[in-house]
Amino acid sequence: MKALVLAGGKGTRLRPLTHTSAKQLVPVANKPVLHYGLEAIRDAGITSVGIIVGDTGNEIREAIGDGSRFGIDVTYIAQEAPLGLAHCVLIARDFLADEPFVMYLGDNFLIGGITGPVKVFRQSDYDAQILLTKVTEPRFYGVAELGPGGEILSLEEKPDRPRSDLAIVGVYTFSPAIHEAVRAIAPSARGELEITDAIKWLIDHGFRVHSHLVSGYWKDTGRLQDLLECNRIVLEGLEPRILGSVDGLSEVTGRVALEPGAIVENSVIRGPAIIGACAKINGSYIGPYTSIGAGCVVENTEVEYAIVLEDSTLRGVSRLTYSLIGRNVEVTRSEGLPNTHQLMIGDHSRVQVQA
Template sequence: MLDDVEAVVLVGGKGTRLRPLTLSAPKPMLPTAGVPFLAHLLSRIRAAGVRRVVLGTSYLAETFEEHFGDGGKLGLDLTYVVETEPLGTGGGIANVAEYLTTDDVLIFNGDVLCGTDLGAVVETHRRTAADVTLHLVRVQDPRAYGCVPTDPDGRVTAFLEKTEDPPTDQINAGCYVFKRSVIDSIPRGRVVSVERETFPELLESGARVSGHVDNAYWRDMGTPGDLVHGSADLVRGVAPSAALPGPTGESIVMEGATVAPDAFVFGGSTIGRGVTIGAGAKIESSMIFDGAVIAPGAIVEESVVGAGARIEEAAHIRDTVIGDRAVVGAHCELKGGARVWPDVVLPPHGVRFSADV
């Protein structure tokens, strides 16, 4: 149990890659498998035995405290610290330093879905007497990420930028353990990147930077595709969480939703509160936010349908984001990363991708 460790979750980003979803809510507050994404991370922190969490907020900061309050319902003690201007990962950590009281502090990027054993990460940190320990995860294709090689003793040897020929499959998973003394050494009041400034300076000074390497479930939830797949993994039980509002399976249907008996809802889909799914509609691996309407015969695949939006009869969307209250007219077809902004109305037959109609 990690009752002698506090946690910091950095949730200040604007989530621009997820627009238009993040025009009305910060990325960590987007409904994911039926609850705000942050609830899943907080449940993992609580399950590891941590009791006190400091949230570093900035964009739409008030929404976090409005939803989670003091954390009592989660079994946590939550403190909120607002960045008046973006400070980067390191600057965000330094900005909350005065609210921390323990010698070892877990730090999380607030947009990562991860199944690692947090107790094991802290154990590695303490066993190796590290100044900082990074959770490193192995990925099949590390070319899309910066790489973090380690020596046979588990010591981090470098922080490498993206390359077509990476020397290791280990990448930074966005979870760290910091000694309090390292947090206190980060410059205050300016933008600081831990990846480009703090960590390289620690290596140069001879500090011990350890890597805890595993093959745990991991996904950066920064793009619509990752958000959809991460939510589906939570619903199906592939990704661990103690915050699901229902049992794992092919779908989670929230209270007040109406699903026609002959509609197909599967693939880890989430149907929000007050949603209506019409006869013969097909919802596969998708997120349907509260109050949306999916008309009879419509098909929604690997997509996000915003709150109060409407997908009209026989429309077909795939790999698409529909903003809040937008309307996709009957027989429209959208796919391939299309995004419709809030309140936009596409007329019937207004958009088609297929060449044969």
């Protein structure tokens, strides 16, 4: 069995961060989202992995390499434009050959892994298996409507008026029958080959399609609130470790991971929280559900429920919360009068300030 991981796409909902970085490499608890998916695939016993890449392909290649450090063998497949999930299957035909495979969306986050669903598929004669979970805003996802016996009645991609609250999780399992389906469908109104249309084609032509309800935690990390929530969930299960240095004037409580080379001085850290390697925390408060990346400097600042990427500086900020701060960013206090906010912000940004 093989795996096809989708790591293309533009990540428009996380701009401006994704103008310069792949959305699949945004970290949760200081580890890229894509790493969690590759580890789940490996743990399910799959080692041959094709990764679909687009504009950020060079960054993905640099971050993943040949896959050996994950215990997998990686083949990269370039997609010229984001033309739909079914298009990814189409261009990966040579790699996939005639083997069954898992298709895994690289920006998805699924607690508990995929070992169970993969085992069910391997022991069955299904031609496709989709995972479903209940969500509060189904219009943002592919949606499935099930009959009283669990049969799939309909599938819609991001419908304006969803027929159910069951979102299609970004992990699919297919037999080689899917190759006929993706060749048979036409692009949707948004110009993409939709995987939901390919699955509907399988159902309409008598192939066996199974739905599996996921009880564990799942998120598509394409939005800020989902990314912060994933960070919270992972930090809840954090194993405490103090591998850096903490001075006698500091207080570290709860589940806190302090990576090698990190320095904490005259500060309070209340977990769950993770402080990356060689980060420096001075005169600051780091509150729960916060990830501080490697090489960051946090001075005279209060921050909680936030993700700060590596090599950024927060200095003199009275309160920062519910935030995602990119790499090599400076957030500092303006000195002198008048007491103003001074901002240099890129396109598609969002900033909230207290008047």
